[in-house]
Amino acid sequence: MRIVLLGAPGSGKGTQAQRLAERAGIPQISTGDLLRAAVARGTGLGLAAKAAMEGGRLVEDSLVLGMIRERLGESDARSGFILDGFPRNLAQAHALERLLAELKQPLDAVVQLEVDPAELVRRISGRRSCADCGRVFNLLTSPPPTGAAAVCPKTGAPHRLVQRPDDNEATVAERLRVYDEKTRPLIDFYRSRGLLRVIDAQGDLDEVTRRLVRALAPSAGAARARRPRAATAAARRKVADGRTRKRSAKSARAGTRSKKTPRRQAPRAKK
Numbered sequence: 001m002r003i004v005l006l007g008a009p010g011s012g013k014g015t016q017a018q019r020l021a022e023r024a025g026i027p028q029i030s031t032g033d034l035l036r037a038a039v040a041r042g043t044g045l046g047l048a049a050k051a052a053m054e055g056g057r058l059v060e061d062s063l064v065l066g067m068i069r070e071r072l073g074e075s076d077a078r079s080g081f082i083l084d085g086f087p088r089n090l091a092q093a094h095a096l097e098r099l100l101a102e103l104k105q106p107l108d109a110v111v112q113l114e115v116d117p118a119e120l121v122r123r124i125s126g127r128r129s130c131a132d133c134g135r136v137f138n139l140l141t142s143p144p145p146t147g148a149a150a151v152c153p154k155t156g157a158p159h160r161l162v163q164r165p166d167d168n169e170a171t172v173a174e175r176l177r178v179y180d181e182k183t184r185p186l187i188d189f190y191r192s193r194g195l196l197r198v199i200d201a202q203g204d205l206d207e208v209t210r211r212l213v214r215a216l217a218p219s220a221g222a223a224r225a226r227r228p229r230a231a232t233a234a235a236r237r238k239v240a241d242g243r244t245r246k247r248s249a250k251s252a253r254a255g256t257r258s259k260k261t262p263r264r265q266a267p268r269a270k271k
């Protein structure tokens, strides 16, 4: 299963990616982690990225793509991956599409985690971290423990909670606006390719994970692909000829979403 997760800051994307990775037994590939790891290991790409960051420049897409390419070559990514934090804009989405086509590992789905902007502001404004040990808390969703468990491992005193300067409400609103502006076109891009699933990412953490898993369930697409008598099945087989099975299942799914082949159902995947 090859997946991209999209979600604004505060949508819980990282947490859900991690949960899904554990469940599906495929790696969560966070480009932030890749960058930090490459810099720490001092690889060629890492050194180039480090030079860019130290010069106050953005790390070029080509470097990030190079890291993704390297990462996808590792054995644990053979049965799939969850990309978290990339792509962030349309140019990156096109570049990723080209890379994955070249590797013959096209995406199976892109899931967008929807959360009301007001809720995002609330969640991000609740973020605090300990100035001594660095642990991250959220006053709303994961407050620091009280009593004996509340002791900071670094100091032996209670955690010293501080707020990141750009996590205040005014800055958060601006960050969300920028995110929205850059990612809206991405959503249309993946929708046009029949890959987009949207889930409600508000509410209980476990419930959101269940929605995510349901949105990715292959059952609907696979059942349609197997149905023999449908007139489109033959055409689909022709199209799929010479490609892998996975691809054909994917194009079948994409096909049933187009206006030309209206179908009765598309049950869970839609929501």
Ligand SMILES: [Zn+2]
Pocket: 130, 131, 132, 133, 134, 135, 151, 152, 153, 154, 158, 159, 160
């Ligand atoms: Zn602490």
